[in-house]
Amino acid sequence: xxxxYSAEKIANLTSKPTIxxxxxxxxxxxxxxxxxxxxxxxxxxxxxxTNTLWKNGVLLGKYKKKNPxxxxxxxxxxxxxxxxxIDSEFGKIGLLVCADMFDPVLIKNVTTLGAEIxxxxxxxxxxxxxxxxxxxxxxxxxxxxxxxxxxGNTCSSTIGGRSAIIAPWGILIEVSDAIRDRIISxxxxxxxxxxxxxxxxxx
Numbered sequence: 001x002x003x004x005y006s007a008e009k010i011a012n013l014t015s016k017p018t019i020x021x022x023x024x025x026x027x028x029x030x031x032x033x034x035x036x037x038x039x040x041x042x043x044x045x046x047x048x049x050t051n052t053l054w055k056n057g058v059l060l061g062k063y064k065k066k067n068p069x070x071x072x073x074x075x076x077x078x079x080x081x082x083x084x085x086i087d088s089e090f091g092k093i094g095l096l097v098c099a100d101m102f103d104p105v106l107i108k109n110v111t112t113l114g115a116e117i118x119x120x121x122x123x124x125x126x127x128x129x130x131x132x133x134x135x136x137x138x139x140x141x142x143x144x145x146x147x148x149x150x151x152g153n154t155c156s157s158t159i160g161g162r163s164a165i166i167a168p169w170g171i172l173i174e175v176s177d178a179i180r181d182r183i184i185s186x187x188x189x190x191x192x193x194x195x196x197x198x199x200x201x202x203x
Contacts, residue, residue: 007047007076011040019059027057033088035149037121038065038097046078051095051121053086061086063095067103083109091116091190094146098122101136107144116193117147131164131171142168145197147188168196 022036037051041062048064049072064080065072083106084095094115100106101120110118120137131137131150141148148166152175164174165186172186 005075007040007072008042010075011042011047015039015041022052022054023057023059026054030056033060033090033093035093035095035119035121035151037095037119037151040077047076048080049077049097051097051119053088053093053095053119055088061095063097065097065100066106067097067099069099083113085110085113085115090188091193093117093119095119101140107140111144111146115146116190117149117188120148120150122150122152131162131166131174137164137166138171141166142200144168145193145201147193168193168200 018036018039019041022034026032026034026036032055034054035051036054038049040047041050042048043064049068050062050064052062053060061084063084064082065077066080066083068077068079086093086095092114094110094113094117096106096110096118098121118140137148137150140146145168147168148164150162150164150166152163162175163182163184165172165184165188167188169192173184175182175184
């Protein structure tokens with residue numbers, strides 16, 4: 001994170017063009033929900049690592065990362081404090097960011113609000129292991145009865161985090177290379193999720 005030196009400077013340079021880009025793309029591909037995360041955004045004099053959900057050019061909701069890591073804090077990133085869950089015709093989507101996955105209280109709060117799908121943009125070293133090798137997301141998925149949409153980035157050779165789509169019953173798909181662009185997709189069986197929850201979560 002050697003280039004991550006000032007949340008204020010990064011937000012000033014990137015926040016507005018990122019928001020404009022996400023709005024434009026979600027309007028151009030109007031049939032999809034666009035999970036746009038993350039970017040640094042100023043709010044009330046503080047800077048937050050922000051995850052967003054868009055549809056047809058409209059911002060449906062945003063979430064401020066609750067658990068910034070040391071490098072973010074040193075750069076001036078503040079802690080968010082509100083869990084966010086947004087309704088869609090596919091299900092209820094909870095927004096998280098990266099290290100939030102290590103916060104069981106936050107996960108509990110999000111699932112208590114009804115989240116069935118968790119959006120999890122991540123940035124980690126390119127040598128980051130597979131989901132099986134770093135199975136926290138599998139555990140969170142199975143113990144809470146949620147799908148997890150884990151999106152890594154490919155902006156450099158050292159920053160990655162393996163994109164994957166995870167169900168409570170296993171990994172549906174995962175990228176094989178953390179630093180190469182790839183689109184992945186999977187069908188989210190909401191009926192099976194409901195049955196899983198009845199059997200294992202809400203028993």
